[in-house]
Structure formats: C-alpha cells, structure tokens
Amino acid sequence: MDAPDPFQSAPDETHTEIMHATYAALRKHGYADLTIQRIGAEFPKSKSLIYQHYDGKDELLVAFLEFLLERLEADVPTDGFSDAREHLQELLDHSLPESPESDHTEFMSTVTELRAQAAHDDAYREQFTRTDDFFREHIADIVRRGIEQGVFRDVNPEQTAAFIATTIYGAQNQRATTNSDDPILAARRELEEYVRIRLSAAESET
Amino acid sequence: MDAPDPFQSAPDETHTEIMHATYAALRKHGYADLTIQRIGAEFPKSKSLIYQHYDGKDELLVAFLEFLLERLEADVPTDGFSDAREHLQELLDHSLPESPESDHTEFMSTVTELRAQAAHDDAYREQFTRTDDFFREHIADIVRRGIEQGVFRDVNPEQTAAFIATTIYGAQNQRATTNSDDPILAARRELEEYVRIRLSAAESET
Known part of the structure; x- marks a missing residue:
C-alpha cells in the first residue's frame, strides 16, 4: 500500500487525537452520557480508526484516564x-x-x-x-x-x-x-x- | 376504593422504599449504569409506583440526592x-x-x-x-x-x-x-x- 495509512504512519498522532476527542466529548456530555458515537463526533478522522485502536468505550476510557493522569503528573512543578x-x-x-x-x-x-x-x-x-x-x-x-x-x-x-x-x-x-x-x-x-x-x-x- | 392504596395511605413509606431501592441499585451498578429498571429490581412493590412518584430517572435521582444529604446532615454529631x-x-x-x-x-x-x-x-x-x-x-x-x-x-x-x-x-x-x-x-x-x-x-x- 503506497498511500499513507494514518494508523500505521502516525499512531501517536491518532492516539492523541482520539484522546482530545474523548476529552471534548466528556466536557460536553459528562461521563454518564458519554458514548463512542459522541467521541466520534469530536474526532476529525474516520470513526473506524477509534475501533481500530480500542475494543470499546471501557477500554478507550481506561487509556484516556492514563493519558489525563500522565498530563496531570507532568504538569506538577x-x-x-x-x-x-x-x-x-x-x-x-x-x-x-x-x-x-x-x-x-x-x-x-x-x-x-x-x-x-x-x-x-x-x-x-x-x-x-x-x-x-x-x-x-x-x-x-x-x-x-x-x-x-x-x-x-x-x-x-x-x-x-x-x-x-x-x-x-x-x-x-x-x-x-x-x-x-x-x-x-x-x-x-x-x-x-x-x-x-x-x-x-x-x-x-x- | 376500600383497599388501601400504598401510594395514598403511606406516601412516606413508599418514598423511603424507593429511596432504599435507589441506594441498593447505585451500590450494585454505579451511577453511570443506573436505570429505572435496575432500581425497580430492588423495589419490593409494583414498579409502576416509581413512575407515579417520579417523572423519570433524573427527577428520582435529584430526590435521592436530597434524601442522602439529609441523612448525612442528620448524622453529624x-x-x-x-x-x-x-x-x-x-x-x-x-x-x-x-x-x-x-x-x-x-x-x-x-x-x-x-x-x-x-x-x-x-x-x-x-x-x-x-x-x-x-x-x-x-x-x-x-x-x-x-x-x-x-x-x-x-x-x-x-x-x-x-x-x-x-x-x-x-x-x-x-x-x-x-x-x-x-x-x-x-x-x-x-x-x-x-x-x-x-x-x-x-x-x-x-
């Protein structure tokens, strides 16, 4: 395959974009009303990429929590x-x-x-x-x-x-x-x- | 109607039972996975009584929060x-x-x-x-x-x-x-x- 596959070529970038989409959806809807659909609505690329990375909402959210807490820890002076x-x-x-x-x-x-x-x-x-x-x-x-x-x-x-x-x-x-x-x-x-x-x-x- | 209607005869008791059912369902499933169905499963009387008291999950949960915080305040020495x-x-x-x-x-x-x-x-x-x-x-x-x-x-x-x-x-x-x-x-x-x-x-x- 000659055309770049965003999942293959820049996994970190896609991962970061999924994390940002999750953050935006969480801010908008809250945890209890969060769905993959709503995360997808904040994601600039094809929603299928989300499913390529994560088996479902629960797995995605555990990864998101890790991402969030890493940022929290990195920000501590x-x-x-x-x-x-x-x-x-x-x-x-x-x-x-x-x-x-x-x-x-x-x-x-x-x-x-x-x-x-x-x-x-x-x-x-x-x-x-x-x-x-x-x-x-x-x-x-x-x-x-x-x-x-x-x-x-x-x-x-x-x-x-x-x-x-x-x-x-x-x-x-x-x-x-x-x-x-x-x-x-x-x-x-x-x-x-x-x-x-x-x-x-x-x-x-x- | 001669037979006692639990909603009419003891509104406080029914209310308290709905609150206890909500508490049990919350403990079991957590807030994000809470449904009226699951609250009903913990409720000893007819589930229709829940709908007689509350328009839906959101209204019930606001009443439950009030019930919970009243208990919290009453317990303070x-x-x-x-x-x-x-x-x-x-x-x-x-x-x-x-x-x-x-x-x-x-x-x-x-x-x-x-x-x-x-x-x-x-x-x-x-x-x-x-x-x-x-x-x-x-x-x-x-x-x-x-x-x-x-x-x-x-x-x-x-x-x-x-x-x-x-x-x-x-x-x-x-x-x-x-x-x-x-x-x-x-x-x-x-x-x-x-x-x-x-x-x-x-x-x-x-």
Whole structure:
C-alpha cells in the first residue's frame, strides 16, 4: 500500500487525537452520557480508526484516564527550585490557584468526574492510587529537602505530605462540585498558615 | 376504593422504599449504569409506583440526592457536648473513622459518586453547595464556642472551619477512590496535630 495509512504512519498522532476527542466529548456530555458515537463526533478522522485502536468505550476510557493522569503528573512543578519553601508555594499556586483559568477548572472538573468512577471500577482505582502516591511522594520530597536545608522544622515528611495532598484534593473537589469559591480560598489561606506555623523553621505560633 | 392504596395511605413509606431501592441499585451498578429498571429490581412493590412518584430517572435521582444529604446532615454529631474540643474530636471520629464500618464506607462512596455529577449538573451542584455550607458552618460554630470557652485560641472560625472541612472531604474522597488507607490515616493524624497546634489554647508549638 503506497498511500499513507494514518494508523500505521502516525499512531501517536491518532492516539492523541482520539484522546482530545474523548476529552471534548466528556466536557460536553459528562461521563454518564458519554458514548463512542459522541467521541466520534469530536474526532476529525474516520470513526473506524477509534475501533481500530480500542475494543470499546471501557477500554478507550481506561487509556484516556492514563493519558489525563500522565498530563496531570507532568504538569506538577518539579524543577528549578533551590529553596524548598518556594517549591512548596509554587505547588500550592499550581494545584489551587486563587483565580483559576477556565482551562484549569475544566481539566480538574474532568479529573473529578473520572476519579468518582474509581468508587466502582478497580482499573480507575489503581490509576488514582498510583497518581496520589506520586503527588504525595513529590510533596514529601520537598519537605525532606526543606528539612535538610534548615528552612523547615524536623517534621514527619510522609505525614505532612499526606495532609497537604489531602487538603488540596478536598479543595479541588469542592471547586469542581460547588458554586462558591470563598470557602476554597479560605481553606487555601489556612493551608498557607499551616505551612508557616507547622513547617517554617523561623516561625513560631504566638 | 376500600383497599388501601400504598401510594395514598403511606406516601412516606413508599418514598423511603424507593429511596432504599435507589441506594441498593447505585451500590450494585454505579451511577453511570443506573436505570429505572435496575432500581425497580430492588423495589419490593409494583414498579409502576416509581413512575407515579417520579417523572423519570433524573427527577428520582435529584430526590435521592436530597434524601442522602439529609441523612448525612442528620448524622453529624451536634448535641450533648459541653466541651468544644470533645465536640470537634467526635466530629473527626464520625467523619473520618480510623477503622470505618463497611456501611460507612459504602455510604461515603455513594456520596462521592453523586458529588462528581455536580461537575455537570446544576441541581446536584446546588445541593452540595448547601450541604457543604451546613457542614462548614457547623464546624465554625464549634470553633466559636471553643473560643468563648477559652479552650481554643482566638482564630478566624470561618477560615479554620473551611480548612478542616476541606481536609475531611479530601480524605473521604481518597478513601472512596484509592486502595491504600495509610495516607488517609496519616492525614487524619496530622489534622489532629493541626487542631492541637493551631487551636488548643493550652498548647504551643515547640
């Protein structure tokens, strides 16, 4: 066959396009009303390509979740911080921005919807367990470095990281599922107070 | 008509039975695969009664969400605490038990699944906003009373309550959607440390 077959010649590109179509369909219809038909409507190429790649909606969605969580993990700020306090602050700004862009809100809203499926689906549950482990371990590394640098107190890095990650998940979840942003901003301010009081070596509660 | 009509004679009982059938079907199939058919299979009376009460699945599920959140709110420990510290501790034990009963886990897992629908459904979003307001205000009341009693420091009750509620939501969400309980227990321990360091009037960070 001389003519290029998009599936053979650029599998990554087609895969990425299917993922983007899935994202667009999820945003438009929500998880409960998602169908291959609706994903196909967002896909610029022949719909048969979707079936060439995936056996059905369930298989496609597990691949999509992996794609989404890889992006989530890749976006976490990791490099270029000499000071652990700055690194942690940047992580809070990134995960829980005060004035989130609509892209961020939509992305986190989609993650929230998919996370809820883990209540019923072991494949989702495993993926979110892995992503949570990654995020929490990343925070624990920052805390450990801060202790080594002498800018953080000698706290338990794992316990501190579990707490910070949990608060961030709670705030992201509230942002995706409620109408008022004030309690989320208040929680964020108090999280910064916690970091100051509990972690910062130079501070003491008065 | 002499024979008792269950819909006329005991509307509350029928309503409650429909709600229990919905809960059982949700536990079994998950939100995305829920149908009136499947709810009917869990309902001990004639399925036509379900259609007499509700126009369809969407209307039934909004009523179910209200039923579920009323139970959630009614279960929050509110009375019989003279000491605000004890009251707050009881609230943490209740919301985030160290060894949750399977009933508790299933209930919170169902709440988690329904909460995620709020990412796409305004009726759900309003209900969860209201429930979150109730829970956060309840915590703020405890904090206010603790400050009056002199057992808590003079913190900002709203900000403190928003933070505690957010952490609890995050932990409940993780418990419903991941496989490992250790990070959740670690977050809970750190939440208790936070309460001790930030709130307790007698303590100071060393």
